[in-house]
Amino acid sequence: MEQAVAGTSFFWTKKFQESAAFVIFAILVSLTFALAFIPYAYQAGDIALHIEYAKTICHFSDISSPHFLLQILLIGVNGATGIGYEAATILIMALCYGGMAVIIAKRLRRVAPQAKLAGVFAVSASVLVASHIFLQTAFVHNFYYGYVSPVVYHNPTQTLCKIFSVVIVYAYFALSFDERKSAALLVVLPLAIVLSALAKPSFLIVFLPCAFAVEIARATRSSWREVARNLALFVLPALIVLVFQYRMNFSASGAGIGFSPFEVFGGAKDVLLKFPASIFFPVIASWVLYRAGGFTKKLAFAWFLYGVGMFVGFCIVETGPRLMHGNFAWTAQVVTFVLYIESAISLGAIEWRKALPAWCAFGLHVIFGAIWFATPYFMLVGTYW
Numbered sequence: 086m087e088q089a090v091a092g093t094s095f096f097w098t099k100k101f102q103e104s105a106a107f108v109i110f111a112i113l114v115s116l117t118f119a120l121a122f123i124p125y126a127y128q129a130g131d132i133a134l135h136i137e138y139a140k141t142i143c144h145f146s147d148i149s150s151p152h153f154l155l156q157i158l159l160i161g162v163n164g165a166t167g168i169g170y171e172a173a174t175i176l177i178m179a180l181c182y183g184g185m186a187v188i189i190a191k192r193l194r195r196v197a198p199q200a201k202l203a204g205v206f207a208v209s210a211s212v213l214v215a216s217h218i219f220l221q222t223a224f225v226h227n228f229y230y231g232y233v234s235p236v237v238y239h240n241p242t243q244t245l246c247k248i249f250s251v252v253i254v255y256a257y258f259a260l261s262f263d264e265r266k267s268a269a270l271l272v273v274l275p276l277a278i279v280l281s282a283l284a285k286p287s288f289l290i291v292f293l294p295c296a297f298a299v300e301i302a303r304a305t306r307s308s309w310r311e312v313a314r315n316l317a318l319f320v321l322p323a324l325i326v327l328v329f330q331y332r333m334n335f336s337a338s339g340a341g342i343g344f345s346p347f348e349v350f351g352g353a354k355d356v357l358l359k360f361p362a363s364i365f366f367p368v369i370a371s372w373v374l375y376r377a378g379g380f381t382k383k384l385a386f387a388w389f390l391y392g393v394g395m396f397v398g399f400c401i402v403e404t405g406p407r408l409m410h411g412n413f414a415w416t417a418q419v420v421t422f423v424l425y426i427e428s429a430i431s432l433g434a435i436e437w438r439k440a441l442p443a444w445c446a447f448g449l450h451v452i453f454g455a456i457w458f459a460t461p462y463f464m465l466v467g468t469y470w
Contacts, residue, residue, distance in 0.1 A: 394420030
């Protein structure tokens with residue numbers, strides 16, 4: 086009896102210690118990534134534009150954009166804490182990164198339960214830093230334009246888009262691929278989809294058709310009941326919001342959607358030359374995983390998302406005055422980010438020695454991501470894009 090009590094006590098102590106470690110990890114990641122947004126928050130640019138819009142909203146009727154979640158959050162944080170809008174932006178972005186780090190670490194812990202927690206935390210934080218390898222244009226101070234970068238710090242709605250993509254993929258995989266029975270996930274998935282649409286629908290416009298295709302394919306081999314449930318969880322809430330947003334966004338502005346490959350990237354030549362710099366790690370990881378028998382359906386879905394997302398990002402444009410805003414290019418960035426995460430998680434499930442070539446490739450992306458993170462502290466913002 087005493088041994089059982091002692092064992093139970095040890096179990097709860099160990100569980101508490103791990104929970105505490107995750108909390109500390111989230112705080113450290115949040116504090117670290119707050120530094121990434123500080124140089125952009127107090128200068129002219131995307132953050133300043135979003136702040137100015139938030140300041141104009143006093144009533145619901147003042148909302149003129151269909152993607153207003155960031156503004157609501159800014160108004161809420163400002164009202165609750167009294168801090169300025171710039172500091173509120175930094176706080177929200179930092180918390181997004183802390184949340185993403187925890188979700189990724191939890192998923193890594195699930196596929197690699199024997200791995201040391203420090204290693205899990207290191208990979209989870211590193212995949213948030215990892216970016217494109219801009220070596221070929223580094224000496225002419227071209228770190229961003231023409232590349233598909235999975236990491237940007239100057240655009241706050243893209244960070245919101247990223248955290249919701251992480252939540253949506255986690256919930257969808259748990260319900261559809263792992264077939265977990267969880268009432269919480271049945272709430273989390275549609276809620277994250279609605280919030281994602283209100284923040285920035287760049288991820289949703291590829292997730293919805295890809296997930297729909299997967300579910301229809303599954304329906305031919307299994308019960309329609311679970312497929313119908315999954316479709317209802319993400320298709321219905323998304324359609325309601327996106328149709329409303331489309332009408333609000335395009336009917337009022339006179340803009341539309343067109344097909345013009347590589348136009349917003351300045352032409353195909355520059356993009357295609359730089360393209361391998363963004364995809365080096367996922368390609369090596371998939372090759373390693375295939376040889377090791379660890380290429381999973383989840384990673385295949387991430388590649389499916391990536392393929393559709395790159396087509397949208399490279400070829401689909403807004404017509405009219407917002408043509409060169411490149412709003413569909415954000416889709417290419419977020420699916421690249423998701424592919425990095427899924428590649429890292431899949432690698433965590435196989436022996437590290439077999440995965441060594443992929444981890445070396447990953448390390449190279451992390452090094453350039455760290456340079457990208459630190460650059461605004463050594464160069465004027467905008468001079469290195």
